[in-house]
Amino acid sequence: MNGSESNGLDHLFSETVRETMNASVYGAWRSIRDAEAVPLSFGFPYPESFPNEELVSAAESLFEYEGDRALQYGGGEYADALPEVIVERARDRGMDCTTSQIHLTNGATNAIDTACQTFLDPGDTVFVEAPTFMGALRLFRNYGVDIEGCEMDAHGLDVEALADELEAREAAGAALPKLLYTIPNFHNPTGVTLPEDRRERLLELAETYDFLVLEDDPYGQLRYDGAEPPPIRALDGSGRTIRANTFSKTVAPGVRTGWIVAEESFVEQFDRINAGGEPSYTRGLIARYAEDGRLDRAIEELCVGYRERRDRMLESLAERMPPGTTWSEPDGGFFVWLEFPEGIDAEEMLPDAIDEGVTYLPGSFFYADEGGTRNARLSFSHVSPAGIDEGIAALATTVRAEASAVEADD
Amino acid sequence: MNGSESNGLDHLFSETVRETMNASVYGAWRSIRDAEAVPLSFGFPYPESFPNEELVSAAESLFEYEGDRALQYGGGEYADALPEVIVERARDRGMDCTTSQIHLTNGATNAIDTACQTFLDPGDTVFVEAPTFMGALRLFRNYGVDIEGCEMDAHGLDVEALADELEAREAAGAALPKLLYTIPNFHNPTGVTLPEDRRERLLELAETYDFLVLEDDPYGQLRYDGAEPPPIRALDGSGRTIRANTFSKTVAPGVRTGWIVAEESFVEQFDRINAGGEPSYTRGLIARYAEDGRLDRAIEELCVGYRERRDRMLESLAERMPPGTTWSEPDGGFFVWLEFPEGIDAEEMLPDAIDEGVTYLPGSFFYADEGGTRNARLSFSHVSPAGIDEGIAALATTVRAEASAVEADD
Known part of the structure; x- marks a missing residue:
């Protein structure tokens, strides 16, 4: 990985890169x-x-319908409509939201990174489940934050152990988290799902100790047994939950299109600092593909x-x-x-x-x-x-x- | 833009976001x-x-050739081959490089942002041409840096005025730039092109004053008169030039696929911190489309x-x-x-x-x-x-x- 000769320019890297580059x-x-x-x-x-064939036919009908808009900056009607597709689907899962609460991303990784860039300063503390998705660990490390693992059991994040940890930290004057990252459904890597009462308790703690909850849910719709607990975002009256999602697991990884559901004032900042480019063609393609219940x-x-x-x-x-x-x-x-x-x-x-x-x-x-x-x-x-x-x-x-x-x- | 009610959580934004959010x-x-x-x-x-029809037929033949690899994580042979396509085309323009010097991005904006994240600390100074691409200004502002405009004339960046400015800053103990951002060909917004001797002089200054050159060249291949001066990257023996490019202007904006050419040790860090996701389907599509001289x-x-x-x-x-x-x-x-x-x-x-x-x-x-x-x-x-x-x-x-x-x- 780090096999190249140094060119004598390493001092030009940012502080965080220099600390983590090896x-x-x-x-x-x-x-x-x-x-x-x-x-x-x-x-x-x-x-x-x-869906190989379906994506070819979606491309054909997208071009037929939109002509020269499909590949232009911003895309055409279908790319424009993707946030509405997402809002409708979110409503089906119990989240009452509007398109002004949606920020499109290039997949879930880009969604997590967007939250990092918007909220994290070097030296902040981030709580994660232990174990957790290694890709998220990699991203958090890029931001020079302290990463602390939280205990899990057979039902996911152990919220009472978390409560004790937070209380102990507060008593000791130790750092409290700025953000807690969780994968509540079919957790990566453990497969477990966080029950509703724990979701509620987590939100109570987030309010008491003033931290954000980053809810990553790439697998939630791939349920083979039982009923779905409400998304953390749906239970959150305080607006602290940033929910990341993706079409990578429901359409295909290669399309790399995801989104965030969050407060409008957060989404405004995500939009403002957005630097992922807008792959409007792919967005149009997904919206066209999702039409008529095909995605369901x-x-x-x-x-x-x-x-x-x-x-x-x-x-x-x-x-x-x-x-x-x-x-x-x-x-x-x-x-x-x-x-x-x-x-x-x-x-x-x-x-x-x-x-x-x-x-x-x-x-x-x-x-x-x-x-x-x-x-x-x-x-x-x-x-x-x-x-x-x-x-x-x-x-x-x-x-x-x-x-x-x-x-x-x- | 900033029309939403604050939810009382603005204090959770990062320092830079709080400073720039309005x-x-x-x-x-x-x-x-x-x-x-x-x-x-x-x-x-x-x-x-x-190229609407060409992209549909590229999709068809991509799926025919790669089957279920085209939409998988990482993509298939064509997505893998995109850096080689870029290397060959870079060689045609005078840049001797290898695939280990290529980092793929989601368009030029994402390329500039990648350079920002890798090299800039808050408080650093960035030199830009005055005027310059407003999208780049927007990105630099996200990193909490001081942005200083450099004089231009009918031939682009006035390198002697730059030399004077750098000398004066050094003499006064004022901040020297960490990075200089330039659009050397058919500059946005002025349309002018930087002559070869100025490119050489700029590189001399970059070495003397130890800064990086971020060469953004989205328009370079769209030349209607005259001969192309060598890319700054091709003239740079010191490895300080980070060259950003994109298929947005030569294939279509909607595909939002770009790249960086830079030293291998830089590319390793770009790869490591990369959080844009890999839209491997689009990458495969472009590589397939570019085949057989079609892009040329x-x-x-x-x-x-x-x-x-x-x-x-x-x-x-x-x-x-x-x-x-x-x-x-x-x-x-x-x-x-x-x-x-x-x-x-x-x-x-x-x-x-x-x-x-x-x-x-x-x-x-x-x-x-x-x-x-x-x-x-x-x-x-x-x-x-x-x-x-x-x-x-x-x-x-x-x-x-x-x-x-x-x-x-x-």
């Missing part, structure tokens, strides 16, 4: 990405899920495909994994979070797993500091049900061998 | 955008220039269309404008820069011009501080040659009436 975030990814093994590592949608039908089909994969992964884990390994049972999303038997280090075991024919992401990747050494994130989104079974079989073999080696050492 | 940058744009008049204001490509043919056709428009604007100005008005004669790009007779304020005259049937952008929009009150930017890129003539006729009528009123006041 952080090699993606080094280990390459070996995982390039492995010849069943990929249970990355949260990629399964190949058959992509696609989401229904995706849920069928992902449910089958999740079921197969859980069945296969139950059938094949040696005793001592436990895992989460998500109601939706892409991920299952494993805990291996004591003595196993998931990062150290990875090369063996790859040799055996499967990849995963070690749990330590998802922690700001230490943690997750016994954990792994498995993604059931990418491969076929048969492939999932094959991958879990390889993982079970690896864990069994590793556990024997650990026992032999004792 | 800057209403785009207020005046609305009246210009929505005017029923010949639009000589914005640098939009002319409607017939867009499109640029040739664009040059024919724009040359005709530029010629018509210059002819029409010569024929119709009252004495006392002068203008630049660009060899390429989109813009002509006017200076009106003494006593005319271009911003004040704008409503009359709109009533008469034409829009322009007042020169003051392009200055960090004061300046440009007698100037206007006209864009010949957007309307037909006949429309241009109509617009210039309306402008001439407006100026004539305004000049008479000024005289009557004297």
Whole structure:
């Protein structure tokens, strides 16, 4: 990653870049990405899920309808209408909002970054779930903030532990958070969902201790069981919640179009500092594609495909994994979070797993500091049900061998 | 713009946002955008220039060739190949570079912002041409830097005036620039091109005073007369030049895909902090579209269309404008820069011009501080040659009436 010769100009980097420039975030990814093994590592949608033909026909009809507006600055009627499409869909999920509360972004990553740029100063404190989405950790690090992990349990963020931590910090005169980042639905990497009463309690704490809640919900519509709790943004009467979302998981990653729902006064600043460019053609394409219920039908089909994969992964884990390994049972999303038997280090075991024919992401990747050494994130989104079974079989073999080696050492 | 009620949470914005949040940058744009008049204001490509059908067929063949890779994270072979397409085209323009010196962005705005985020700390000083692209001014303001305008003449940045300014600052212990932003080809808004000897001198100064050069070149390939001077980046042996570019003017604004050419050690940091998301589908589409010389043919056709428009604007100005008005004669790009007779304020005259049937952008929009009150930017890129003539006729009528009123006041 940092292989180039320095050109003697490093002193010109900004302070934050100089402090963080040697952080090699993606080094280990390459070996995982390039492995010849069943990929249970990355949260990629399964190949058959992509609307190739639909996007070609959306392009045709977009050009037919809009002519030379579709590719112009600002785009045509469909690009203009995308915030309305988003507002209607948000209303269906219990959020009463208007287009002046919507800021379009280039995907969820860009949405998180926009919130960072708007609210964070170097030295601020950001609370995240421990573990959390590593891409968000990477972005927060770019802003020179202190990142603190919050305890989680089987129902997500442990809000009472959070309350204790906040109280202790206040009593000690320690830094309170400016912002808390949470993935409330089908959490990445653990798969768990935060119940409504915890969402309410989190908002109480946000008001008491005056911090913002950044609610990241890329997976919320991919639910295979149970009823959806209200979005945190929908429960928030104080306007502190910034909700980030994306079409990457419901249309396709390649279109990289997302949005934020937030207070109008926040959205004005997001718009003002916006520097992502406006890919108006893609926005028009998505709005055209979403018309006539096509996106809703696609989401229904995706849920069928992902449910089958999740079921197969859980069945296969139950059938094949040696005793001592436990895992989460998500109601939706892409991920299952494993805990291996004591003595196993998931990062150290990875090369063996790859040799055996499967990849995963070690749990330590998802922690700001230490943690997750016994954990792994498995993604059931990418491969076929048969492939999932094959991958879990390889993982079970690896864990069994590793556990024997650990026992032999004792 | 800032019409919403405050929600009592403004204290949570970052310091820079709090300092700049009331800057209403785009207020005046609305009246210009929505005017029923010949639009000589914005640098939009002319409607017939867009490759609608070619993009549909590029989408079809992309999906045919790549199948389910085209919409996946990272994209397929064509998205992967876009940096190679850029490298080959850069070599044709005299820049010897490799793909490790290319960072892809979501358009030129995102490229400038990436450079800002990587190099600028609050309180740094940034030099810009006076006048300069207002979108860049907007971005620099987001980073809490001091923006200083540098003198220009008929050949662009006045490098000897710059040398004097730098010397004076050094002698006085005043702040030296961290970065100088320049648009060397067919400058926005003046249309002028910086000669090779000035490019060399600028680089000398950059080395002596240890600053970076941000070379923004969205229009360089749209040349209608004369030979192209080498890119600043190509002349730079010290690695201080960060070159930003975009397909917005050669493919279409709606695709919003751009890139940076810079030292590998810089590109590593751009990649590391990158938060724009990767619109891999659009990238694949452009690489597919650019294949087989199609992009080069499109640029040739664009040059024919724009040359005709530029010629018509210059002819029409010569024929119709009252004495006392002068203008630049660009060899390429989109813009002509006017200076009106003494006593005319271009911003004040704008409503009359709109009533008469034409829009322009007042020169003051392009200055960090004061300046440009007698100037206007006209864009010949957007309307037909006949429309241009109509617009210039309306402008001439407006100026004539305004000049008479000024005289009557004297």
